[in-house]
Amino acid sequence: MQNTLSTPALIKSTVIALAIAAIALVSFILPAEYNIDPTGIGEKLGLTALANTTVTIEQQEQNTDTLELSDSFDITVPAGRGIEFKFDMRQFKKMKYEWSTEGSALYFDLHGEPEGDTTGYYESYAIATLAEMEGSFTAPFNGVHGWYWKNKTDQAINVKLKVNGEYTLIGLKK
Structure with a gap:
């Protein structure tokens, strides 16, 4: 028998994945590619220098x-x-x-x-x-x-x- 996730579990997983993607976008991708660093993490990690x-x-x-x-x-x-x-x-x-x-x-x-x-x-x-x-x-x-x-x-x-x-x-x- 195949295990399936319930609708609430799928929604929860999707929200978590979106949150992780948003954090990666704001913390790493935007500072390194576009010199946009709203959190200041990109500068501390030296990523803004790349942009x-x-x-x-x-x-x-x-x-x-x-x-x-x-x-x-x-x-x-x-x-x-x-x-x-x-x-x-x-x-x-x-x-x-x-x-x-x-x-x-x-x-x-x-x-x-x-x-x-x-x-x-x-x-x-x-x-x-x-x-x-x-x-x-x-x-x-x-x-x-x-x-x-x-x-x-x-x-x-x-x-x-x-x-x-x-x-x-x-x-x-x-």
């Missing part, structure tokens, strides 16, 4: 002779967090870059991940803690290339990034 990550594209120019792009970005690295900002590049394509903060140093790893790799492999091109850097690199393989910045301070840090080269913008990876 505060912003990227502003200031310009994009394309040189049709070489297919080179030039872009400028304002990227906010939340306090105590790390973010990745990426580009898709083909093997042997070049990128010139220049980035700076307003004085606060960030830990960073400029690296690439081969296209199609499922092992988690990545190749680092530069790792340091600096407030600015300028350089260029040639993509050693087809794949995703870019920066991981880690903000170890208790204040958000703005990064101004300028790039020029042959790439397709991916942008912020969460």
Whole structure:
């Protein structure tokens, strides 16, 4: 014989499930995705910093002779967090870059991940803690290339990034 729940038990279970969903929405989802934090729990758990990550594209120019792009970005690295900002590049394509903060140093790893790799492999091109850097690199393989910045301070840090080269913008990876 199959056990069935009575109508009052089903209603009670439904109300409990809805209450749990509402608590999760207000406490976790709204702060992390939309920076709406009516309870203050999202800020205490560091979830509002996820929603505060912003990227502003200031310009994009394309040189049709070489297919080179030039872009400028304002990227906010939340306090105590790390973010990745990426580009898709083909093997042997070049990128010139220049980035700076307003004085606060960030830990960073400029690296690439081969296209199609499922092992988690990545190749680092530069790792340091600096407030600015300028350089260029040639993509050693087809794949995703870019920066991981880690903000170890208790204040958000703005990064101004300028790039020029042959790439397709991916942008912020969460």
